Amino acid sequence: MDGVRGRLETESQQAHRRLASLTRDFDRVVAGSRDANGDDEHDPEGATIAFERSQVGALIRQTEHHLGEVDAALARLDAGTYGTCERCGASIDQGRLEARPVARTCIRCAA
Structure with a gap:
């Protein structure tokens, strides 16, 4: 089971790095939208910014969910119920x- 733990811990580390990167991307998109024209209806870039923010937000939620799954798998491993x-x-x-x-x-x- 040490191999399993190592693999799960590696997945956790990768997901944490991905989450940090996505969070930085999201912050950049939000900062960029503050500098953009506030009128999304008439700004050709408005819809693109909103779409990008939505996409990055969805990827963040997906990564957070995966981290929860990895944590739960590690807990099952500790409890002896993994597998x-x-x-x-x-x-x-x-x-x-x-x-x-x-x-x-x-x-x-x-x-």
């Missing part, structure tokens, strides 16, 4: 855990 389906209690196939180390359910329950 056990949360729905039916069966073992999660090793191939599924290799492909998706944060998996909470076996393939049958996920379908």
Whole structure:
């Protein structure tokens, strides 16, 4: 299980770096929108700025969700329940855990 922990910790570190980068991007977009024309309806760049802000915001939420999943997988590892389906209690196939180390359910329950 040390290999699993290492992989999850690496995923956590990567996600934290991605989150920091996305947060900087979001802050730049917001700062840029302050300098832009405030009339989105008549400003050809207004819709682009709003779209970009929305896109970066969605990526931030997605990364935060993934961090939560990694943290939950680490907690299951500590509790000794990692690799056990949360729905039916069966073992999660090793191939599924290799492909998706944060998996909470076996393939049958996920379908």
